[in-house]
Amino acid sequence: MELYNCSLEELWQRLEKGEVSSLEVTRSVFKRIAEVDETVGAYLEIDEKRALVQAEAADERRRQGQEITPVTGIPLGLKDLLSTAGLKTTCGSKMLAGYRPEYDATVVSRLREAGAVITGKLNMDEFAMGSSTENSSFKPTRNPWDLKRVPGGSSGGSTAAVASATAIATLGSDTGGSIRQPASFCGVVGMKPTYGRVSRYGLVAFASSLDQIGPVTLTVADAALLLGVIAGHDERDSTSVDLPVADYYGGLKNEIKDLRIGVPAEYFGAGLDPEVEAAVRLGCRQMAATGARFEDVSLPHTDYAVATYYLLATAEASSNLARYDGVKYGFRAEDADGLIDMYRKTRAQGFGDEVKRRIMLGTYALSAGYYDAYYRKAQQVRTLITRDFDKVFAGCDVLVAPVCPTPAFAFGEKVDDPLSMYLSDILTIPVNLAGLPAISVPCGFTKAGLPIGLQIIAKPFAEETLLKVAWHYEQMAGWSGRRPQLAGEAV
Amino acid sequence: MDYEIVIGLEVHCQLLTETKIFCGCSTHFGNPPNQNSCPVCTGMPGALPVLNRKVVDFAVRAGLATACKITPNSVFARKNYFYPDLPKGYQISQFELPICIGGHLDIEVEGEKKRIGITRIHMEEDAGKLVHPEYEHGVSYVDYNRACVPLIEIVSEPDMRSSAEAVAYLKALREIVVYLGVCDGNMEEGSFRCDANISLRRWGAPEFGTRAELKNMNSFRNVQRAIEYEVERQRDILDGGGQVVQETRLWNVDRGVSMSMRGKEEAHDYRYFPDPDLLPVVVDEVWVEDVRQKLPELPAAKRQRLVDDYAIPVVDAEVLTADRAMADYFEAVVKLFAQPKAVANWIMVELMKLINEDKISITQCPITPQGLGDLLSLIDEGVISGKIGKQVFSQMYSSANNDPRQLIEDQGLAQMSDVGELAALVDDIVAANDGKVKEYQQGKVKLFGFFVGQVMKKTKGQANPQVVNRLLKEKIG
Ligand SMILES: [Zn+2]
Numbered sequence: 001m002e003l004y005n006c007s008l009e010e011l012w013q014r015l016e017k018g019e020v021s022s023l024e025v026t027r028s029v030f031k032r033i034a035e036v037d038e039t040v041g042a043y044l045e046i047d048e049k050r051a052l053v054q055a056e057a058a059d060e061r062r063r064q065g066q067e068i069t070p071v072t073g074i075p076l077g078l079k080d081l082l083s084t085a086g087l088k089t090t091c092g093s094k095m096l097a098g099y100r101p102e103y104d105a106t107v108v109s110r111l112r113e114a115g116a117v118i119t120g121k122l123n124m125d126e127f128a129m130g131s132s133t134e135n136s137s138f139k140p141t142r143n144p145w146d147l148k149r150v151p152g153g154s155s156g157g158s159t160a161a162v163a164s165a166t167a168i169a170t171l172g173s174d175t176g177g178s179i180r181q182p183a184s185f186c187g188v189v190g191m192k193p194t195y196g197r198v199s200r201y202g203l204v205a206f207a208s209s210l211d212q213i214g215p216v217t218l219t220v221a222d223a224a225l226l227l228g229v230i231a232g233h234d235e236r237d238s239t240s241v242d243l244p245v246a247d248y249y250g251g252l253k254n255e256i257k258d259l260r261i262g263v264p265a266e267y268f269g270a271g272l273d274p275e276v277e278a279a280v281r282l283g284c285r286q287m288a289a290t291g292a293r294f295e296d297v298s299l300p301h302t303d304y305a306v307a308t309y310y311l312l313a314t315a316e317a318s319s320n321l322a323r324y325d326g327v328k329y330g331f332r333a334e335d336a337d338g339l340i341d342m343y344r345k346t347r348a349q350g351f352g353d354e355v356k357r358r359i360m361l362g363t364y365a366l367s368a369g370y371y372d373a374y375y376r377k378a379q380q381v382r383t384l385i386t387r388d389f390d391k392v393f394a395g396c397d398v399l400v401a402p403v404c405p406t407p408a409f410a411f412g413e414k415v416d417d418p419l420s421m422y423l424s425d426i427l428t429i430p431v432n433l434a435g436l437p438a439i440s441v442p443c444g445f446t447k448a449g450l451p452i453g454l455q456i457i458a459k460p461f462a463e464e465t466l467l468k469v470a471w472h473y474e475q476m477a478g479w480s481g482r483r484p485q486l487a488g489e490a491v
Numbered sequence: 492m493d494y495e496i497v498i499g500l501e502v503h504c505q506l507l508t509e510t511k512i513f514c515g516c517s518t519h520f521g522n523p524p525n526q527n528s529c530p531v532c533t534g535m536p537g538a539l540p541v542l543n544r545k546v547v548d549f550a551v552r553a554g555l556a557t558a559c560k561i562t563p564n565s566v567f568a569r570k571n572y573f574y575p576d577l578p579k580g581y582q583i584s585q586f587e588l589p590i591c592i593g594g595h596l597d598i599e600v601e602g603e604k605k606r607i608g609i610t611r612i613h614m615e616e617d618a619g620k621l622v623h624p625e626y627e628h629g630v631s632y633v634d635y636n637r638a639c640v641p642l643i644e645i646v647s648e649p650d651m652r653s654s655a656e657a658v659a660y661l662k663a664l665r666e667i668v669v670y671l672g673v674c675d676g677n678m679e680e681g682s683f684r685c686d687a688n689i690s691l692r693r694w695g696a697p698e699f700g701t702r703a704e705l706k707n708m709n710s711f712r713n714v715q716r717a718i719e720y721e722v723e724r725q726r727d728i729l730d731g732g733g734q735v736v737q738e739t740r741l742w743n744v745d746r747g748v749s750m751s752m753r754g755k756e757e758a759h760d761y762r763y764f765p766d767p768d769l770l771p772v773v774v775d776e777v778w779v780e781d782v783r784q785k786l787p788e789l790p791a792a793k794r795q796r797l798v799d800d801y802a803i804p805v806v807d808a809e810v811l812t813a814d815r816a817m818a819d820y821f822e823a824v825v826k827l828f829a830q831p832k833a834v835a836n837w838i839m840v841e842l843m844k845l846i847n848e849d850k851i852s853i854t855q856c857p858i859t860p861q862g863l864g865d866l867l868s869l870i871d872e873g874v875i876s877g878k879i880g881k882q883v884f885s886q887m888y889s890s891a892n893n894d895p896r897q898l899i900e901d902q903g904l905a906q907m908s909d910v911g912e913l914a915a916l917v918d919d920i921v922a923a924n925d926g927k928v929k930e931y932q933q934g935k936v937k938l939f940g941f942f943v944g945q946v947m948k949k950t951k952g953q954a955n956p957q958v959v960n961r962l963l964k965e966k967i968g
Binding site for chain 1: 530533534535536537538539540541542569571573575578579580581633760762763764767768769770
């Protein structure tokens with residue numbers, strides 16, 4: 001098997017045994033990038049030169065007997081909204097085309113300290129706003145399982161890269177499902193940790209109270225390994241929580257016999273694709289075979305989640321994106337007459353339609369006279385949604401549900417219908433509003449060969465339980481690790 | 492028509508913390524542009540604020556000193572507006588839940604005491620500074636050294652009824668924040684700045700009139716002038732049957748007028764909302780008590796105590812307590828030399844003259860309290876005269892030598908008080924001026940001065956005048 005096709009876990013073990021070198025693995029991944037990324041389009045920036053230097057450094061580190069981590073020498077890709085010193089960070093936006101940060105995000109410096117190899121920066125919906133990566137200012141990313149279809153979004157580049165083996169694992173960010181939904185579309189594992197588990201310092205903000213960085217990987221074990229490296233308190237992020245980080249990987253094989261699993265009725269409602277429902281129901285039956293107990297539960301405020309999310313997330317975004325004004329960095333309109341005109345033209349020309357739409361929505365929600373009816377009300381509903389989960393979790397350990405009502409859709413299918421695009425986030429958004437950890441694990445394919453994801457949701461900071469349950473399911477179901485057949489590839 | 496003047500003040504105090512409010516950059520003033528900056532205070536994508544707890548400490552100090560209630564869970568909010576000196580496109584401030592609420596400050600104008608309500612005190616970050624070089628047309632620069640420097644804004648109730656009250660309030664407030672060590676109080680450099688809300692209403696009217704907000708007054712004198720100008724402006728409008736427009740006006744110091752900056756219709760909708768990057772600021776009882784314990788004695792209390800404990804006049808106490816360090820200096824000297832009025836006089840006359848000339852603060856004064864205390868003791872003991880004392884004092888100041896005894900010795904400035912030695916001198920002089928002695932004894936009493944002068948001449952002015960007087964009296968009657 002080609003090295004690029006290996007899981008992080010396997011490569012870690014083979015590197016440990018000295019069977020392969022990081023340089024070999026890294027060269028293999030860049031060979032793969034050269035072969036298929038023109039077709040898939042996961043990368044916005046490929047950083048081969050520096051990656052090879054990092055790979056050599058990782059091998060040297062190993063030779064010298066220095067501290068080794070599971071990601072030492074492993075080629076990893078980063079969603080292009082993670083600040084990387086000296087490496088372009090565009091957030092998929094013309095507004096930041098050519099912007100080279102002067103500093104590393106905390107997760108990036110943790111990866112560097114751990115000896116990871118950074119392959120480059122991955123495509124995304126502009127400023128993480130979108131569910132298909134079609135909102136990237138630069139190019140589309142194709143779903144490796146069906147090139148006519150979207151990879152999902154906003155972390156579409158991160159999931160497509162893992163699915164097409166152009167990175168061993170990647171980091172994405174999840175504000176309303178932006179890791180889990182594209183992971184389900186691309187047939188890979190995507191995890192959103194508890195809000196506060198991973199530092200947001202250097203994650204270019206879309207909606208600060210919802211954004212969370214998480215791993216995108218081939219398997220649950222890989223997610224456990226990668227999360228172990230990036231998780232933990234960071235003094236630079238006031239919202240990061242100072243709680244001990246468990247040995248996620250070491251805990252995977254612990255028993256799940258007495259587990260209580262809730263199945264929220266609202267997540268199996270109208271609009272759920274029958275093939276998706278069947279695959280998720282089958283997943284539940286397989287998990288029941290381990291001795292876990294299933295229970296029907298209700299999250300009654302689920303219907304309000306999308307409206308709540310699109311008020312709060314856009315309100316925060318309207319403020320977070322105010323800094324892109326043409327003054328300090330990034331794009332500045334050239335034909336401006338005076339300051340106000342410079343602002344207007346810069347923002348009109350630099351942002352795409354979806355970003356402008358959300359800035360306007362959010363600005364409206366915060367405006368004098370509307371604040372109470374929209375922003376404040378949405379905050380109150382957010383509390384109710386969180387309480388729904390609290391109540392349900394009093395009686396069960398995890399929840400199981402679909403990730404997205406449908407499998408990957410075709411390019412252009414929803415671009416002109418933002419509302420239907422927003423509504424497709426209904427099964428992922430409540431988790432962000434409540435700040436919970438959740439994961440998307442492959443649970444089968446449609447007849448047309450499109451991947452389907454199963455979502456597991458856990459209590460705040462119960463990543464250990466979440467990963468353990470996901471791992472047991474994955475072992476039983478066996479859907480993880482499958483690779484799409486890409487055109488021009490030797491079979 | 493006669494109107495009641497209604498004034499409320501908003502005061503911004505730049506806090507004397509070493510580092511900025513949301514990052515570790517230095518607050519040091521005067522560094523090259525953008526040297527005190529980092530991803531956080533320049534609003535780089537992805538950077539996040541982390542609260543400097545010292546700022547909370549300072550805000551609580553100011554709150555307790557003005558009898559405010561401290562909010563146990565205060566919240567930072569974003570104030571959204573576009574301007575190039577504001578790197579994030581919003582200012583992190585406080586809105587619905589400020590750190591302090593509901594206090595007051597007592598002032599005195601022409602002997603009348605008055606209590607001015609304080610609505611709130613909140614914490615916020617300062618903005619950067621725009622630089623428009625004259626030699627480069629159409630180009631502007633931004634200096635973010637000041638961006639993210641901590642401020643507190645102290646908002647008063649509309650309780651002031653004259654420009655004199657407004658100035659008295661400002662002076663009292665400035666004195667307090669300087670005493671607390673939270674702000675240097677420098678109005679010219681803008682570390683203590685004030686906006687005034689002014690309106691007029693007919694006497695007895697229940698509602699306030701429409702107000703105008705005045706900005707850009709960088710001295711007490713300008714505050715007074717600007718308010719008076721604004722009162723007249725509004726009076727003219729109202730007398731002419733017109734209506735005051737709600738607007739922000741900029742005081743022009745050189746021309747002595749204010750000009751409209753923006754009207755209500757152009758007023759910003761700041762779209763305040765809680766900053767999701769920062770947690771609520773939790774200040775528990777323990778923290779509040781800790782700050783309370785460490786509060787210094789405030790100016791009004793100190794003034795009263797100086798009058799009570801040292802029996803010095805109120806005017807002296809006012810002069811000495813205008814600066815906390817000055818009062819400390821006074822008390823330190825009194826500990827060494829227990830004649831408070833004499834100490835006060837020396838400080839207010841001799842010492843203040845020198846440090847004012849050199850524009851230095853009392854903390855930079857080369858004469859230590861110990862040095863001054865020793866000097867005053869030497870005068871009191873008669874080792875030197877008061878006149879020589881002043882000479883020694885200025886030498887101590889210019890040479891930073893705090894050993895007056897040594898200075899006196901080195902220069903042989905000590906008074907001659909030895910009775911035997913002086914008596915012999917007096918004998919000589921009396922013997923040598925036989926005629927004058929007779930004249931004196933026949934009634935020409937003015938000649939006594941001549942004999943004293945002779946002794947002084949012989950002793951180069953170092954004879955103890957009291958001893959000389961006594962000896963002469965004994966000798967020639
Ligand atoms: Zn800074």
